[in-house]
Amino acid sequence: MRNFSYQAVERVDSAVARHTEFATSAFLAGGTTLIDLIKLDVMRPEQVVDVNRLPLKRIDLLDDGRIRIGALVSNTELAHHPLIRARHPLLSAALLSGASTQLRNMATTAGNLMQRTRCAYFRDPTVPECNKREPGSGCAALTGINRLHAVLGTSEHCVATHPSDMCVALAAIEGAVEVEGPAGKREVALLDFHLLPGDTPEREHALEADELITSVVLAPHLDSAGAHYLKLRDRASYEFALASCGVILALDGQRIGQVRIALGGVATKPWRAFEAEASLVGVVPGRESFEQAARLALAHARALEHNAFKLPLARQAIVRALETALDDAQGGMSPPARSDTGAGSPAGDSP
Amino acid sequence: MAESSRCAVFDPREAPPSAPHLDSRTDYMLSEGDRSPPGTLRVGFTLNGHPASIDVEPNVVLLDALRDRFSLTGTHKGCDHGQCGACTVHLDGRAVNACLILAASVDGARVTTIEGLAASHEGEGLHPLQRAFHQCDAYQCGYCTSGQIMSAAALIDDERVPSDDASVREAMSGNICRCGAYKNILRAIRTARAELGVDRA
Ligand SMILES: Cc1cc2nc3c(=O)[nH]c(=O)nc-3n(C[C@H](O)[C@H](O)[C@H](O)COP(=O)(O)OP(=O)(O)OC[C@H]3O[C@@H](n4cnc5c(N)ncnc54)[C@H](O)[C@@H]3O)c2cc1C
Ligand code: SF4
Ligand code: FES
Ligand code: FES
Numbered sequence: 001m002r003n004f005s006y007q008a009v010e011r012v013d014s015a016v017a018r019h020t021e022f023a024t025s026a027f028l029a030g031g032t033t034l035i036d037l038i039k040l041d042v043m044r045p046e047q048v049v050d051v052n053r054l055p056l057k058r059i060d061l062l063d064d065g066r067i068r069i070g071a072l073v074s075n076t077e078l079a080h081h082p083l084i085r086a087r088h089p090l091l092s093a094a095l096l097s098g099a100s101t102q103l104r105n106m107a108t109t110a111g112n113l114m115q116r117t118r119c120a121y122f123r124d125p126t127v128p129e130c131n132k133r134e135p136g137s138g139c140a141a142l143t144g145i146n147r148l149h150a151v152l153g154t155s156e157h158c159v160a161t162h163p164s165d166m167c168v169a170l171a172a173i174e175g176a177v178e179v180e181g182p183a184g185k186r187e188v189a190l191l192d193f194h195l196l197p198g199d200t201p202e203r204e205h206a207l208e209a210d211e212l213i214t215s216v217v218l219a220p221h222l223d224s225a226g227a228h229y230l231k232l233r234d235r236a237s238y239e240f241a242l243a244s245c246g247v248i249l250a251l252d253g254q255r256i257g258q259v260r261i262a263l264g265g266v267a268t269k270p271w272r273a274f275e276a277e278a279s280l281v282g283v284v285p286g287r288e289s290f291e292q293a294a295r296l297a298l299a300h301a302r303a304l305e306h307n308a309f310k311l312p313l314a315r316q317a318i319v320r321a322l323e324t325a326l327d328d329a330q331g332g333m334s335p336p337a338r339s340d341t342g343a344g345s346p347a348g349d350s351p
Numbered sequence: 352m353a354e355s356s357r358c359a360v361f362d363p364r365e366a367p368p369s370a371p372h373l374d375s376r377t378d379y380m381l382s383e384g385d386r387s388p389p390g391t392l393r394v395g396f397t398l399n400g401h402p403a404s405i406d407v408e409p410n411v412v413l414l415d416a417l418r419d420r421f422s423l424t425g426t427h428k429g430c431d432h433g434q435c436g437a438c439t440v441h442l443d444g445r446a447v448n449a450c451l452i453l454a455a456s457v458d459g460a461r462v463t464t465i466e467g468l469a470a471s472h473e474g475e476g477l478h479p480l481q482r483a484f485h486q487c488d489a490y491q492c493g494y495c496t497s498g499q500i501m502s503a504a505a506l507i508d509d510e511r512v513p514s515d516d517a518s519v520r521e522a523m524s525g526n527i528c529r530c531g532a533y534k535n536i537l538r539a540i541r542t543a544r545a546e547l548g549v550d551r552a
Pocket of ligand 1: 027030034098106107108109112114115164165166212214239240241261314433434
């Protein structure tokens with residue numbers, strides 16, 4: 001692994017100040033993305049600023065019903081926190097469906113937001129064409145093996161999926177990312193945080209140079225809503241999603257009052273299916289309306305050579321997540337919402 | 352063939368193997384002098400219950416420091432990228448992948464490796480999980496075993512994870528076994544749990 005200078009900091013302002021001292025600096029949180037990618041020589045920071053000692057490990061309920069999560073709260077702590085389990089079971093389920101126990105123990109809220117794509121060409125610097133790694137170099141996935149790549153939000157310059165489960169739940173819940181940088185503090189809406197690749201796939205998020213994420217604030221939960229996170233993948237556990245769907249659904253009498261549908265594994269950023277949601281509001285829920293919503297959600301999808309299977313897979317995931325969230329809203333299932341696992345057969349002999 | 356009966360049936364009454372993984376060393380103070388050499392950082396932490404210190408370059412991961420500097424080779428390197436769990440150790444009591452942690456960042460922390468697991472437990476001799484893995488034949492080549500045991504030990508202590516097989520398998524999914532010893536690993540965890548009396552609904 002190439003070498004770098006290392007600084008551990010105790011205060012937010014000194015973290016930002018240190019970060020500005022080198023042209024290529026990286027904050028170190030859990031390290032599960034950063035150290036992996038430095039070893040692969042994909043990320044090449046001259047300086048690593050270790051932020052693990054910053055006082056950003058609290059989860060607080062605010063007066064207006066929002067919940068503030070410190071940037072350094074681990075994925076494990078967040079998933080198991082009583083407030084999150086009670087009010088945002090979707091987030092809890094999404095987190096627990098991701099990675100492994102060990103990785104979730106290290107991974108942080110901010111690091112998870114900032115994790116990089118698992119596109120195999122991006123992760124392999126011996127492949128010259130990757131616009132995300134080397135702007136202007138081309139995209140090896142377009143003509144290569146693209147089974148795991150995105151069908152929504154792609155551009156001719158990049159088709160990489162956003163890999164996070166947590167971010168799918170956050171897209172459904174909504175809220176804001178609080179950041180602090182050389183110019184002071186500001187807030188970015190969660191839905192505006194991740195960027196589409198467009199012409200600049202190397203720009204993945206709304207952070208300005210040297211800005212540090214200090215917390216994520218969740219919007220208040222919907223009253224008496226049901227929720228479900230469904231993750232479909234090549235093996236039963238410890239694998240990224242081929243398609244995942246997070247649903248929050250609140251009834252108004254017999255009809256759907258509010259519904260949020262977010263998708264993972266199929267899009268270049270954590271995806272909200274707004275048209276599909278709109279088609280369901282005020283409707284008496286049922287298989288047909290769910291299937292219609294699923295069709296709408298994938299209406300603008302563009303398949304590549306090897307990933308056309310993701311269209312029906314995502315549609316089925318949406319229908320099943322809607323059905324299960326509806327059950328949950330009707331009191332058919334007790335919280336916390338659990339996440340289902342394998343796309344194929346049950347777990348067999350693997351743990 | 353007479354010899355073929357040798358290993359055909361495993362006898363759990365057989366004495367456990369001597370314990371090469373018991374950590375008998377106590378001197379982990381590897382750094383010398385008042386300050387660390389240029390280009391290195393001085394890191395002080397608790398290793399298997401003993402004070403430890405080392406001078407490391409920033410790009411050294413905990414896994415390599417444990418193996419190459421402290422000669423604690425019970426923690427194995429499989430993938431080196433967080434994908435297999437062979438390098439699992441406890442950092443302040445939580446199971447983590449030592450291959451993705453900078454040695455420099457454990458300053459002030461408590462690290463336990465497979466060599467220190469037995470001593471971290473109240474009873475005599477091996478940790479109940481180490482005994483159970485042996486009794487249940489929960490390995491073939493053994494490469495993944497120390498990582499499996501470290502994950503299982505953290506899991507048994509974690510009140511948030513229920514004791515049913517599905518939950519245990521899910522919680523253990525970060526430890527890959529290429530020999531496919533999963534069935535017996537699960538049995539070993541059940542056995543140790545029963546011995547420790549920590550079954551949770
Ligand atoms: C084998 C494996 C399997 C995985 N499986 C899954 C999965 O199934 N689902 C899933 O969702 N994820 C999965 N992950 C990804 C994992 O969730 C992320 O690596 C993790 O969330 C990153 O968090 P971290 O704290 O370790 O980030 P780090 O590695 O410390 O940082 C990641 C990036 O964020 C930046 N950063 C960190 N903190 C801040 C901050 N406060 N402000 C600004 N920038 C910051 C860093 O500079 C770096 O660029 C997997 C990872 C591995 C290695
Ligand atoms: S899909 Fe994006 S990340 Fe993957 S090779 Fe193409 S440009 Fe690079
Ligand atoms: S060696 Fe660390 S997870 Fe494989
Ligand atoms: S016993 Fe061989 S890898 Fe698990």
